[in-house]
Amino acid sequence: MKSIIFIAPPAAGKGTLSRMIEEKYHLPHISTGDLLRDAVASDTPQAKELKQQMESGVLISDEIILNLLTERIKNSDCDNGYILDGFPRTIKQAEDYEKMLKELGKTLGEVIYVGVSKDVAMKRITGRVSCPKCKAVYNEFIEESKPKVPGVCDRCGSILVKRSDDNEETFQVRFDTYMKSTEPLIQHYEELGKLHRISNDVSKELAFKEIETILNGGN
Ligand SMILES: [Zn+2]
Structure with a gap:
């Protein structure tokens, strides 16, 4: 099996697709958000410091995130690959991550861009x-x-409720910001020949099939 890096705009259905892959291929799902939460919940001096940083709204450094990620993928459950979600977000992170993989003797795997049209996402x-x-x-x-x-x-x-930040204007901004900020990263993986584009506009089953083709070596 291979590792997967997901790049996906908001509401592209990445979460659902991740769960489908987890279920069928038993790849662990690693999100940097979860790593940080686990690190904060642990009983170490670093946890305390991290907690203070997160509470004060300071951006957690690339170094800390990469360290947590390195420790996580050293676990044997990652030997056959894993799904990486929410990382890397910048070229710098991508390059540091590639360096780390090399040191661990691991390969990058495949990078999957889950496309979605703005209307569907909306x-x-x-x-x-x-x-x-x-x-x-x-x-x-x-x-x-x-x-x-x-x-x-x-x-x-x-009675069902709607989240207050789930309105059209907020979403437009989130979507456009994401698309713009991710462009360099997409280009980076394209240059490495690692980027695969799929669409999750029609159905998750169809998108999942495309992912399986990629994992099985097709394009
Ligand atoms: Zn209910």
């Missing part, structure tokens, strides 16, 4: 409602994800 975000009680998530604009009764949780009957 529907996924602005239609999202969730249950405050049982945490079930629905989408008012997507047929197969609608609650049976509008505004009411299928599972427990609670």
Whole structure:
């Protein structure tokens, strides 16, 4: 198996695709957010320092993130590959990561860009409602994800709520910012011949098939 680096704009459905790969290929899913949370929860002097940094809103340094990531992928569960989510975000991070892999004798694997059109992504975000009680998530604009009764949780009957930052304007900005800031990274992997573009506009099953083709050596 190979490792996968996911690059995906907001609402591209990366989370769902990751879970599908995890289930079928048993690759661990590594997100830098989770690594940081675990590090903070651990009982070490570094945890305390890290916690203070995160609470004060200081940007966590590349070095700390890379160290956490290095320790994580040394675990034997990563021997057959892993899914990397949310990292790297910059060229500098990408290059440091490649250097680290070389030192560990590991390969980069494949970089998969999950494309999504802005319209589809917008529907996924602005239609999202969730249950405050049982945490079930629905989408008012997507047929197969609608609650049976509008505004009411299928599972427990609670009134569904929308997140305040799930509005059109906020999403536009998030989406455009992401696209712009990721351009250099995409170019970097394109130059390395490692970038694969797939689309997750139509269905997750179709997107998943494309990923499997990539993992099996096709394009
Ligand atoms: Zn509920």
